[in-house]
Amino acid sequence: MSSSLPAPELSAPELSAPDAPPPSPDNARPAPLVLIDNEGVTDPTLNLALEEWTLRNLDPQYRYLLFYVNEPSIIIGRNQNTLEEINRAYVEDRNVRVVRRMSGGGAVYHDEGNLNFSFMTDYKPGRLHNFNRFTRPLRRVLASMGVEAELEGRNDLVAGDGRKISGNAQFSTPRRMFSHGTLMFNTDRKALARALDVTPDKIDSKAHQSVRKRVANISEVGGRVYDVPTFRRLLVDGLFPQDETPVYTLRSDEWDAVEDLAERRYRRWAWNVGASPPFDVRRRERFEEGEVDVRLGIEDGKIDRIQIYGDFLGTWGTTAPLEHHLRGTPYAPEALRTKLAGVDVSPLLGGLTNDDFLALLYEEG
Template identity: 30%
Template sequence: MNITNLFSRFSLKTCSYYGARNNSRRVVYHSDDDTPYHNLAFEEWIYDNVDLSKSSCMLIWRSKPSVVIGRHQNPWLECNLKYLRDNSMFLARRQTGGGTVYHDHGNLNVTFFTSRSSYSRKCNLRLIISALEKKFPFLNLSINNRDDIVMDGKYKVSGSAAKLGRRNAYHHCTILNDANLKLLSSALKPSLSNINTKATSSVRSKTKNLSRCPGDITHQDMQSALTEEYMARAVESEEPYIIQADPSDNNTFEGVKDIIDRLNSWKWIYAKSPKFAIEIPCVGKLSVADGLVSAVESYSECGLSVAPELEKQLLGVKLARSDLQSFREKYAAELSSDKNKYICSLLENILTNI
C-alpha cells in the first residue's frame, strides 16, 4: 500500500506542526531531509515542544552515510575518523545513550514519541516486527535480550536507544534494509585503539540486511508498512495525521536551528566525550578533557627526557587534526630535538590515525 492510499484510508491530513499539539492526535512525520543533524535536532524539538500526554508521534527518516555515536561515547574510539573524512561521511552524537550506529540511504530510522508513562520499548519493537512481517512474509524477526531486533535468531538488523524525561520520552531504532555493510564495517573501526576511558563502549554484533537482494525491499515499502501499522493501532478518539516535514525549517519549527547548530558543533560531537588518555607504549601518554589536551606524560623508564616547556604549549590544544598539525608546524624546530622526541612520537601516532 502506498502513501497515497494511506492518506485515503485514514482520511489523513497534511497540516502544520500545531496539529500535533492538540488533543487526541496520532501523527506520523515523514522527514524530507537526509542530514543527520537535522533529524536528530527534530527529535529534540518534538520532545521539547509537543505535549505527548495528548499526542503520540512517530518520525521516519534516513541519513546520508553517517556514523552516529551515543551521548556518552568517544568518537576517537568508536569510529575511523580518517575513513569518515576521506569518504565525506558525517559524524554525529545523539542525545540518547547506547552504542554507535551506521546510517545510509539503505537504513531506515524510526522514532517513537510518547508520554513518559506510556513509554514501552518492547511495544515499539513488536510494532516494527509486526509491520515488516506482514508486508514481507519471508522475514523471520525477533527481539533479543538486548532489545535488538534480530533476523533468523542471530543477525542484528535493528538497534535501539531512548531518552526518558519527566513528562516525555522517545525511543529510536535503526533498521538495516539495504545498507552498505562494507562501508559500515570500515567506518566503525576505531581510530585510536590505545585509549583508556570510562566512556560507553559499543557491543559489536553480526549484522545483516533485511533485503535478500538490492531492491527487494524499498524504503517506500518499509515507510508505508510502518505508517500503516502505526495508524492501525490508533484508538477511536485519535485523529490521524501524516506530516511531510522539513525538519530544518525554523519558520515552522521555531528554535530547531539552534538545536541543529549545537548538534553540529565540535563542542558537542567531540568535546562532550568523557575524559580519556591515549597511551603509546614506550613513548608516553596524552590525556584529554573536554576535547582538549589536559596533560602530557613521558614514560621515563624508556629513557626519554621530560620537556616541560613544550608540554605546557601543548596543553589546551584541541584533539583535532588541524590543530595538532598547526602545533607541529609551529614547533617544528623544538620537536626535532631529542628531548622532545616522545611528544613528536605521540603527535605522529595520533595524526596518522585521525
C-alpha cells in the first residue's frame, strides 16, 4: 500500500530553473526517503527528463528514489562521442533509441530486462563519487535475494564471479545530486553486445570511451526465477521497511513540464549527437572508379573540415566545391542525404554514384 505526499506548488521549469533551497547541515537527521511513481513509462527520453526535472524541482525536505525500465536504448555518458559508442547499423535496423544523459561515465544498454534506479538527495562533497554510500542499501537487499554483490573499481557492482551486474554514475547541481545506475536483471546480453559492438579504428577523438567488461544478469546468479516487476517490488519492500511506502505521484501539469524538458533536451539531435566532443573520421574505399579517401573533422556534431583524396578520374579537376557544400552539415545519414539531394557527385569523383559516396561518408557497422 502507498500514500501520496502533498504536491508542492511548482511551475514548469526552464532548463536554467533555480535549484532547491540550501541543504540541511551534515549532522541533521536523514531526510525521509520517498518513492517517485513513473507510472510505467518506458520512453528513455521521458524517464531521463523525469529524473532531471524531479531533481531540480521536488521538495528538498525529502530524499527520493526513482525506479524505471526503458525500451531498448543506448544511454550515452555526458562526455562521450555518440558515434564511437554505438553500432549504427544495428541501432538503426532495430530502432534502438540513443539518448545522452546528464551524468558522466560510459555507454550502457537498456531494455525491458534492465531495472534502473536513481537516488536523489542534497549535494554534499562527501557524497560525490561515494558510490559505496548509495549502493550499500541495494547490496543489502540483493544479498537477501541470494545475490552477493560487491563494489569494484569506482562505480561497478559485480557478482561473486567478478562479472558486472550494475554500472553507476552521478550528477550534481550546486545544491542537489543524484546517484543512478543499472541493475541488469534479465537483459538480452546478445543484443547488448551487438548494440555496443563498435569498430574503433576509423574514428579518432579525445572523448571518454566506454570500457567493456564481462557482464551477468542478476537472474543468472541469484538462483531464483521471477520477472522484473517482481524484482522491483522486492527491492522496494527491502528499501522501505515501513508498512506504507511514501510515494510521490506527479500532477498532470508536472508531467507536462517533464514532457517539455524531454522535447527541449533529450529528443534533440543537438544534445544526443551534436554534444559529442570534437572528433576526426577517415573513410577510405576502393571502387571500380578508383580509391576515394575522405577525411572529416566533426565539431558540435557537424562537418567542420573535409578533404577528399584518391586516384579517381574526376573531370572537374578539384573536389573543393563538394567539400565546401558539405561543410556545416550535421554528421547524420538523413542530413547528408538531404544535403546531397540534387547534387551529382559523379563528375567530381570519376563516376561514383551519390549512394556510394553517401555510404562511404557515413559507413554503418
